[in-house]
Amino acid sequence: MNENVKSVLQIKHFVFDELSFKRKGFRQPDVDELPFEVETTVRKRGVNDYLVSLMITVSKENEFDASVRITGYCEIDDNTPNLEVILRENASAILYPYARAEMTLLTSQPETSSVVLPVINMHEMMRNAKTSVPADSAKET
Template identity: 25%
Template sequence: MAVLEFKSYSVNELSYKKNPLYQENSQNISIDPKVEVKNTLKQEKIIVTVNVHIGSQSDKQTPFMVTASISGEFIYHENEDHNQIGVDTLIKKNAVAILYPYVRSLVSNITTASNQFPALILPTINVTQVLDENGKSQEVAD
């Protein structure tokens, strides 16, 4: 059995808003994804929420604003953690890495469905590094 077991995920929010201020030109579109993570610990069950915010309604170089939020349910099997990696490290390095591709897919799908711009495919990222740089990981214990 795995130390961190992925049970399921659900979509909390998915929104697309066209930016009426966008001025189309030959320059690259300004897209700077913001990634936030929130962890909720309930005994052995862990709920990890990944929020991604892209674009703006006020930047003339951004054609849209997209928000995607998903929560994944994980179970930490402490007795299987023979290398003593710990729940915090597993959440940060594994749980978020498992959930991020689902967020990427949601963003690609909703931007394709807009039928105005090519699909936005978020780059693969080192989620741990991004969270460390942004200081955006939060833990909530119940």
């Protein structure tokens, strides 16, 4: 591979650490969009070795609470410029589609409308220092 196009960030493994679905009641009338939160955590494990966790939480009043946490085992040179930004934004952007798909599967329960999270711009979300996506963002199907 051409070294000029190789990413400085390598995700060696990723796993779902937590999948949670708690029913609070029976199916409620559908709403066009549900609020959801996205939280990113970066932890250093060793030399050039980091864990990046992405937690997504969705709640539908009187129906359910659901959450998905995925962790990527990342390798990146500790001296890489913008290390924190690359880990927080780029790794999260790579992990998000997997968490998004898992949230849809998790909420595809009897008597529940499945949740399809929107595609988001992780860079803009982190740049604006938001830890959650504004309300009216997740779609029900």
